[in-house]
Amino acid sequence: MLDPYGAFVPHAAARLEGAATGPLAGLSFAAKDLFDVAGYVTGGGNPDWLALHAPAARTAPVVQRLVDAGATLVGKTHTDELSRGIFGENAHYGAPRNPKAPGRVSGGSSSGSAAAVAGGLADFALGTDTGGSVRVPASFCGIYGIRPSLGSLSLEGVIGQARSFDTVGWLAGDAALLARVGAVLLDQAPTAGSPWQRLILAEDAFAVAEPETQDALEPALDRLARLFPKVETRPVSSKPLGEWLRHQGAVQGREAWSTFADWIDRHNPRFGFEVADNFLRGRQVEDAAFEAGREFLAARRREVASWLDERTVVALPTTPFPAPPIGLPRTEMWQRRQAVITLTCIAGTLGSPQVSIPAGEIGGLPVGLSILGARGTDGMLLRLACRYAEVS
Amino acid sequence: MLDPYGAFVPHAAARLEGAATGPLAGLSFAAKDLFDVAGYVTGGGNPDWLALHAPAARTAPVVQRLVDAGATLVGKTHTDELSRGIFGENAHYGAPRNPKAPGRVSGGSSSGSAAAVAGGLADFALGTDTGGSVRVPASFCGIYGIRPSLGSLSLEGVIGQARSFDTVGWLAGDAALLARVGAVLLDQAPTAGSPWQRLILAEDAFAVAEPETQDALEPALDRLARLFPKVETRPVSSKPLGEWLRHQGAVQGREAWSTFADWIDRHNPRFGFEVADNFLRGRQVEDAAFEAGREFLAARRREVASWLDERTVVALPTTPFPAPPIGLPRTEMWQRRQAVITLTCIAGTLGSPQVSIPAGEIGGLPVGLSILGARGTDGMLLRLACRYAEVS
Numbered sequence: 001m002l003d004p005y006g007a008f009v010p011h012a013a014a015r016l017e018g019a020a021t022g023p024l025a026g027l028s029f030a031a032k033d034l035f036d037v038a039g040y041v042t043g044g045g046n047p048d049w050l051a052l053h054a055p056a057a058r059t060a061p062v063v064q065r066l067v068d069a070g071a072t073l074v075g076k077t078h079t080d081e082l083s084r085g086i087f088g089e090n091a092h093y094g095a096p097r098n099p100k101a102p103g104r105v106s107g108g109s110s111s112g113s114a115a116a117v118a119g120g121l122a123d124f125a126l127g128t129d130t131g132g133s134v135r136v137p138a139s140f141c142g143i144y145g146i147r148p149s150l151g152s153l154s155l156e157g158v159i160g161q162a163r164s165f166d167t168v169g170w171l172a173g174d175a176a177l178l179a180r181v182g183a184v185l186l187d188q189a190p191t192a193g194s195p196w197q198r199l200i201l202a203e204d205a206f207a208v209a210e211p212e213t214q215d216a217l218e219p220a221l222d223r224l225a226r227l228f229p230k231v232e233t234r235p236v237s238s239k240p241l242g243e244w245l246r247h248q249g250a251v252q253g254r255e256a257w258s259t260f261a262d263w264i265d266r267h268n269p270r271f272g273f274e275v276a277d278n279f280l281r282g283r284q285v286e287d288a289a290f291e292a293g294r295e296f297l298a299a300r301r302r303e304v305a306s307w308l309d310e311r312t313v314v315a316l317p318t319t320p321f322p323a324p325p326i327g328l329p330r331t332e333m334w335q336r337r338q339a340v341i342t343l344t345c346i347a348g349t350l351g352s353p354q355v356s357i358p359a360g361e362i363g364g365l366p367v368g369l370s371i372l373g374a375r376g377t378d379g380m381l382l383r384l385a386c387r388y389a390e391v392s
Numbered sequence: 393m394l395d396p397y398g399a400f401v402p403h404a405a406a407r408l409e410g411a412a413t414g415p416l417a418g419l420s421f422a423a424k425d426l427f428d429v430a431g432y433v434t435g436g437g438n439p440d441w442l443a444l445h446a447p448a449a450r451t452a453p454v455v456q457r458l459v460d461a462g463a464t465l466v467g468k469t470h471t472d473e474l475s476r477g478i479f480g481e482n483a484h485y486g487a488p489r490n491p492k493a494p495g496r497v498s499g500g501s502s503s504g505s506a507a508a509v510a511g512g513l514a515d516f517a518l519g520t521d522t523g524g525s526v527r528v529p530a531s532f533c534g535i536y537g538i539r540p541s542l543g544s545l546s547l548e549g550v551i552g553q554a555r556s557f558d559t560v561g562w563l564a565g566d567a568a569l570l571a572r573v574g575a576v577l578l579d580q581a582p583t584a585g586s587p588w589q590r591l592i593l594a595e596d597a598f599a600v601a602e603p604e605t606q607d608a609l610e611p612a613l614d615r616l617a618r619l620f621p622k623v624e625t626r627p628v629s630s631k632p633l634g635e636w637l638r639h640q641g642a643v644q645g646r647e648a649w650s651t652f653a654d655w656i657d658r659h660n661p662r663f664g665f666e667v668a669d670n671f672l673r674g675r676q677v678e679d680a681a682f683e684a685g686r687e688f689l690a691a692r693r694r695e696v697a698s699w700l701d702e703r704t705v706v707a708l709p710t711t712p713f714p715a716p717p718i719g720l721p722r723t724e725m726w727q728r729r730q731a732v733i734t735l736t737c738i739a740g741t742l743g744s745p746q747v748s749i750p751a752g753e754i755g756g757l758p759v760g761l762s763i764l765g766a767r768g769t770d771g772m773l774l775r776l777a778c779r780y781a782e783v784s
Contacts, residue, residue: 048483089660091440091660091661091662092662264665264722265721265722265723266721266722267721267722268481268483268664268665268666268722268725269483269664269665270483270484270662270663270664270665271662271663271665271668272660272661272662273656273660273661273662273663273668273671274660276663276665276668276669276672277668277672279665280668280669280672329657329658329659330656330657330658330659330660331657333660
């Protein structure tokens with residue numbers, strides 16, 4: 001297979017022919033190399049993980065469901081190591097090239113999935129999103145991506161990271177296809193009409209974005225707002241998002257460490273330094289900080305539930321800026337990472353669905369606008385994304 | 393070159409013919425891949441270090457001095473990553489095989505140097521010893537090794553780690569050769585006669601060794617003691633060695649982080665998890681702990697100087713046990729590492745020379761007995777090692 005963007009992993013030239021008929025017949029898709037495909041080792045973005053695991057005995061149900069619906073799996077795609085990264089710069093395998101922004105990262109951790117879709121190598125792709133891993137590459141690659149409601153899709157046969165936040169998501173080049181895939185994967189009745197009533201412009205989230213990003217997203221935001229009878233500006237929370245980030249990071253970090261600690265302690269695997277650093281920060285989270293984090297996150301869910309009903313949609317920038325250049329120093333990337341996940345931790349904390357829409361450009365570099373709803377409103381968000389695309 | 397023990401690095405088939413005449417004429421030696429050899433990249437045990445550095449412009453003076461004295465450099469040898477390790481299990485390149493203890497680690501970080509000498513592939517070899525990296529592999533491979541007095545050999549053209557502790561050392565299969573190399577490398581007049589007067593059996597150090605090791609070393613210790621007019625048993629210090637270890641670890645760790653921080657932050661290199669963990673522990677050492685560590689170490693130097701004169705020699709086990717098996721879980725190796733460096737930190741703290749002598753066996757596995765002296769007594773220790781070998 002041609003792979004001009006370095007999107008696909010070389011060790012698993014997996015192909016599963018889609019069923020002859022079905023709602024996705026004739027479409028192609030790729031799956032992040034965290035999803036099991038029978039007969040291939042799931043590599044997880046780490047060469048030691050790859051070397052130390054046996055081929056998967058069965059295909060992950062979510063992959064199988066797409067194949068049964070007619071879509072053909074054409075390959076497995078690169079990921080940050082064990083999904084721990086937000087930019088797609090894998091220390092072992094390099095960074096997939098961003099088809100929409102040459103010289104820039106594709107975003108991660110679903111880096112290859114986004115590059116494959118943005119580069120036209122697959123119609124859509126599966127990713128995972130624990131802390132932003134579908135939304136960030138969607139924003140950076142100028143495509144659509146959804147992190148669905150927590151718990152809505154099966155994680156069976158998928159390398160998880162942090163169970164309070166892990167989700168399976170997907171990416172597509174247009175809103176209609178994003179919604180078609182959702183109709184297959186989500187156990188929700190299709191949303192009819194225009195149930196959305198109120199748009200919240202998330203003041204605190206927009207404040208995290210760079211001024212150029214705020215400006216670039218403004219026309220899209222105007223078009224989106226015109227679809228709503230009511231538009232309000234307010235912060236997501238009475239608490240600073242930096243505090244959300246700190247607590248979410250403590251809980252996710254500790255959970256990620258506990259997911260992989262046994263394997264790491266057994267095998268002393270090689271990691272890029274940043275990934276090791278992330279794991280070790282998680283290991284250091286003490287019981288009290290972990291519990292305080294969980295309580296803080298629960299309080300934020302209660303706080304937001306008081307105003308985020310099923311007819312309300314929150315608009316926010318997906319990322320504070322477009323894709324950074326490949327190969328910046330680690331410490332600079334760490335600063336940018338903190339800014340990115342200050343935004344993506346919102347849906348993570350709430351368990352909310354979030355759809356990133358390609359909505360602006362800064363000097364030719366794409367950047368996404370997101371819509372976020374109450375848990376369970378995935379269908380409404382997908383439909384709203386389609387409506388938005390129709391009027392854009 | 394035949395390399396049945398995996399001692400040599402494949403990327404630098406360096407050979408420097410020794411001068412036709414000189415005190416080391418006709419001998420062969422290997423150099424740890426931390427030493428510059430003109431025309432070759434110094435790999436430092438890490439593939440990203442190797443990839444990101446240019447070939448050395450000139451040969452390290454200590455290597456050149458050996459060549460000028462007649463010895464032929466036959467290759468460069470494996471090391472733990474950036475000398476951060478004590479067992480020789482390099483996550484990227486594997487572990488050299490221990491010629492004297494099949495299935496066991498060779499010890500590190502001068503892992504390949506010890507394997508090359510123990511396996512007869514070089515007459516002697518250069519290593520470095522910051523926290524035990526010559527002494528430990530000497531003990532595990534059943535050969536002689538010296539960590540010389542701090543500051544006695546040039547570190548120019550050598551990848552350093554922690555400047556308060558870094559030394560260049562060497563390993564050889566017999567005491568006479570160890571001393572011959574010393575006569576070339578050390579700027580000290582050869583020691584004549586038998587200046588040693590008093591042997592101290594270091595009670596606190598022997599207590600760290602496993603009972604089997606204590607038993608295995610006893611005959612050698614008896615032979616050694618017979619060379620002294622006076623023999624005393626006493627602890628090295630009024631402070632527990634565990635406290636030495638903690639402070640020495642804080643100072644070395646912080647220094648090692650500051651040596652490599654810029655490079656790590658710039659390039660996000662791949663490391664085995666344990667190495668990353670060590671670096672991050674060093675990064676976390678706060679100013680107060682670093683200063684407290686330095687003060688503690690200075691106090692120990694004063695304390696020991698009060699009784700360790702130039703005619704006194706301290707006997708201690710080099711390692712608490714013989715070489716562990718290759719491939720144990722990381723966390724188990726970490727426990728063993730702590731025990732090993734509880735012994736090796738003594739010379740590190742004092743800046744003392746220490747010679748490890750192959751002195752015992754446990755079930756066929758070699759283990760070393762060490763002699764340690766006041767700073768500057770390198771020549772005396774080398775001569776004493778020769779005397780010991782003559783009577784053994």
